[in-house]
Amino acid sequence: MIIKYDEELDILSIRDENKKIKSSLRVGPHILDFSFDGKVVGVEILNASETLGESLNLDEGAFKDVEKASIRNIIKPDVLLVVLTLIIRKKEYVPILNIPLKHRIEHNNMASLKLV
Secondary structure, three states: OEEEEEOOOOEEEEEOOOOOOOEEEEEOOEEEEEOOOOOEEEEEEOOHHHHHHOOOOOOOOHHHHEEEEEEEEEEOOOEEEEEEEEEEOOEEEOOEEEEEEOOOOOOOOHHHOOEO
16 A cells, blocks of 8 residues: 655545556545545545544644555445544554445446445
8 A cells, every 4th residue: 555644735545556456536525535436545535624623633744644544445335434443653543435336236236336
């Protein structure tokens, strides 16, 4: 995983360096990068200190100390859950991004994913 934090802009970026990005889409304070098979392989969290830091009870500047990260996709019929695992200062945090879907997903078919 490639992990970058821009302190000046307060943007946390996490991306699977082994996957090619087909498209990106902004959903609220997040920019999701999709692979050719429709899975989220990258996430940019805008205003990370506010959107994630407060809910995870992290102090300002904690995101510059992310040591390791991973992204998992969980597909429900009407929502895509993007599960991030962040190791910050040797402690694990698991924020979940809830992305509502416009159409129901059948049989985990990410290729037909449509976001609201």
